[in-house]
Amino acid sequence: MNLDLNSIWFVLVGGLFAGYAVLDGFDLGVGALHLFARSDIDRRMLLNSIGPVWDGNEVWLVTGGGALFAAFPEVYASVFSGFYLAFMLLLFALIFRAVAIEFRSKRPGATWRTSWDISFSAASILSALLIGVALGNIAYGIPLDARHEFAGSFLSLLNPYALLVGVTTVSLFVMHGAIYVVIKTEGELNARARHWTRNGIIFFVIMYAVTTMVTLLYVPHMTELIRAYPVLFVLPVLNVLAIANIPRQIHRGREFQAFLSSCAAVFALLALFGFGMYPDMVFSSPDAGNSLTIYNAASSAPTLKIMLIIAAMGVPLVLAYTISIYWIFRGKVKIESHSY
Amino acid sequence: MDVLTLSRLQFGFTVGFHYIFPVLSIGLGLLLVIMEGMYLRTRKPLYHAMTHFWVKIFGLVFALGVATGIVMEFQFGTNWSTYSRYVGDVFGSALAAEGIFAFFLESGFLAILLFGWNKVGPKMHFFATVMVALGAHFSAIWIVVANSWQQTPAGHHVVTSGLATRAEIVDFWQMVLNPSSFDRIWHVFMGCWQAGAFFVISVSAWYLLRRRHTEFARISLKIGLMVAVIASMTQLVSGHSSAQNVAENQPAKLAAFEGHYPSAAPADMYLFGWVDEANGAVHGVKLPGMLSFLVNGSTDAPITGLASFPPDQRPPVNIVFQTYHVMVAVGMALILFSWLGLICWWRGTLWEKRWLLWVLVVSVLLPQIANQVGWITAEVGRQPYTVYGLLRTSESLSQVVTSGEVLSSIVAFALIYALLFVLFIYLLNEKIQTGPDETPEPEGHRA
Known part of the structure; x- marks a missing residue:
């Protein structure tokens, strides 16, 4: 590992996607839990808990996509054309999710609201699942030819390993979303969210353990870098500690610290994934020689340098907006006249 | 129909549908700045009610812009991957800059614009409105820069290595300030204001x-x-x-x-x-x-x-x-x-x-x-080129996507967008029928 321009961009693009997973992760999780809230008022509480922030959270995905296009156009081109139907499904899910949030509370009718509730929840679960399936395939390896074109089919993307990573992603976001609901709500809904959190943690820990075992057994190239640099063991340890810390903090009534722990767990998991992939970006199987790496998939050095200047100017601004917005909208949700 | 025709239809349809909304949010953004600015100057409840009313409509328009816009960010990769490989080094930077400089600004302050009435004071709320309008304009600048580079490419050179040929940046500012950028940005801005x-x-x-x-x-x-x-x-x-x-x-x-x-x-x-x-x-x-x-x-x-x-x-x-x-x-x-x-x-x-x-x-x-x-x-x-004089549209397609796949996505887009359009008009009409809330006391604002 040497920190050249390409590696810096690997970290930056990874950082944008990790930011997406930490932030949109909880609102996808809230969406997955949406139908578990039975009453209209509880569902409105859930929607309004993410109301001011979900759109900004999704910008991390859009900007991550833009940065991937700019820094690693070969990855952008190969993955999006190769996973055509899967990405179309993801786009449809994200469209339905966005309009469901906006449309639901515009009319009082029960059928109207229930339809959008189902759309919102199903689209959230499907989005999380498809994101995980894509990651699972990239890690497991997809058939790429010498021109880096995808040589598999849509059904070959739905292999057991990819689906396993997909379900693990759903479980991660459910846990993360449940803790977010805990910090944003009071009273009975808060108690239910604590219950969801406990079950979410159990769900995630089981999936995490299974995925780890399967990865060790069947996807050995994901662990090469960790074998070479044992210091990286700190990541899975950090991950486990962060998750173990969640129930402890909730028990002590420190809801916010519990949420930070969950953020750290998501982040550590993404970092583990990144180190597992490095320096590959898309693993090619069976012909590993056709893999997309941070070198053969990258833009030219001048472009990476220009983009680094753009990032140096933009990232502090982005962090400033993000932190300000979360600060302004801190505290428990209240339903007001302009709420969803 | 062949993949080329279908992919062109899909891109044209999805971008055309998307473009209904950003023009409104850019134009309404400017009008909101004027209306809320008048409120801050005069403190007349009427301007407060006016801003409130148009902010609600802005929120609806913006949501549809976001929902349909995310498709555009990824469609270069899904349907035009050969184009993406060819231009990523140049075109991708403009798109990434749009995300970093425009979308975060817009979406961050949109939260205050829509939901922050009781969380911040009137001046801060006005500032948020200005930032949302500015973000919307920035976004237009970067996307029009990217498109203008397709019309009048500049600041790049074409490099072949191994199996691949692509355009790479030589001079970033020459790319951004390519011969048609300035004229086209103004033309788009005025179209949005109108x-x-x-x-x-x-x-x-x-x-x-x-x-x-x-x-x-x-x-x-x-x-x-x-x-x-x-x-x-x-x-x-x-x-x-x-x-x-x-x-x-041209x-x-x-x-x-x-x-x-x-x-x-x-x-x-x-x-x-x-x-x-x-x-x-x-x-x-x-x-x-x-x-x-x-x-x-x-x-x-x-x-x-x-x-x-x-x-x-x-x-x-x-x-x-x-x-x-x-x-x-x-x-x-x-x-x-x-x-x-x-x-x-x-x-x-x-x-x-x-x-x-x-x-x-x-x-x-x-x-x-x-x-x-x-x-x-x-x-x-600009046809028959995607990048004028450099890359033909027929050579820009994804190699691995089949006509059956594009046909199924185009049908799905047609159905979904038809539904969204009907719902948009329906909800818009409902908001207009309800009208502004003209209760004299300006509700909300923390003094």
Whole structure:
């Protein structure tokens, strides 16, 4: 590992996607839990808990996509054309999710609201699942030819390993979303969210353990870098500690610290994934020689340098907006006249 | 149908549908800044109610813009991956800059604009409104820069290594400030301002016709008319300048605007017509030598015609001719309507002129039409290239995507977007029927 321009961009693009997973992760999780809230008022509480922030959270995905296009156009081109139907499904899910949030509370009718509730929840679960399936395939390896074109089919993307990573992603976001609901709500809904959190943690820990075992057994190239640099063991340890810390903090009534722990767990998991992939970006199987790496998939050095200047100017601004917005909208949700 | 035709249809349809919404959020953004600015200056509850009302509509428009916009960010990769490999080094940077500099700004402050009424003071709320409007404009700048590079590529060189050929940046600023960027950004801005202004004008005129919310409607209408006059007049200058730019940098496109075939002869301007592409002739009503005059200041200046280009380097002429002429005609109509409105307002007769108010109600469609056909002119006029002179559209496709896959996605988009459009109109109508909340006490604001 040497920190050249390409590696810096690997970290930056990874950082944008990790930011997406930490932030949109909880609102996808809230969406997955949406139908578990039975009453209209509880569902409105859930929607309004993410109301001011979900759109900004999704910008991390859009900007991550833009940065991937700019820094690693070969990855952008190969993955999006190769996973055509899967990405179309993801786009449809994200469209339905966005309009469901906006449309639901515009009319009082029960059928109207229930339809959008189902759309919102199903689209959230499907989005999380498809994101995980894509990651699972990239890690497991997809058939790429010498021109880096995808040589598999849509059904070959739905292999057991990819689906396993997909379900693990759903479980991660459910846990993360449940803790977010805990910090944003009071009273009975808060108690239910604590219950969801406990079950979410159990769900995630089981999936995490299974995925780890399967990865060790069947996807050995994901662990090469960790074998070479044992210091990286700190990541899975950090991950486990962060998750173990969640129930402890909730028990002590420190809801916010519990949420930070969950953020750290998501982040550590993404970092583990990144180190597992490095320096590959898309693993090619069976012909590993056709893999997309941070070198053969990258833009030219001048472009990476220009983009680094753009990032140096933009990232502090982005962090400033993000932190300000979360600060302004801190505290428990209240339903007001302009709420969803 | 083949993958190429289907992918072009899908891109055209999804970007056309998406483009209904950003023009409104950019234009309404400016009007919101004016309205809330008036509130801060005068502290009149009316301006507060006005801002509140338009913010709600802005929120609905924005949500549809976001939902349909995310498709665009990824469609270069899904359907045009060869294009993406070729241009990523250049085009990708503009797209990434849009995300970093525009989308985060816009979405962050949008939260305050929509939900922050009770969380921040009036000045901070106004600041958020300004930032949202600014973010929307920044986003237009970067995406138009990216598209302008496709029209008039600059600041790059073409590199071949191994199996791959691609464009790489040599000079970033030359790429950003490519020959058509400035003209096209202004042209797009004014198109958006017109869309926002006529939207406000239309709703206000309708309230006046129904004698509802009269005071609110009169002031909204006045604000809308002022922006409409300024934007429509500026658009006249910007349109002229854009056409001169096209004459200099994309002569085949300019020739297609007027169906001008002779390789070097004075060119006419048609009021309307039909291009007979097989025989290289136009049937219609023309002003002789007018195109030459507008481009070069003399009615007998020769203009490069389509005959100077081999048939496989010409755009489809009749489509470009028709969309261009609709755009220009609508532009003229918008100038006329905005001045008519303004003059009648000055003479104090506007509120009684029901026919004119009805014209203004319907006029909301005109900037939408002009924006759509304007983009068709720009994009079809660039054919047969995705990057003018560098990369052909037929060579830009994804290699691995099948026609069955594109057919299924295009059908799904058609169904979903039809549903969204119906719901958008339905909810918009409901908001307009409900109208502004004119309770005298400005609710919310923390003093």
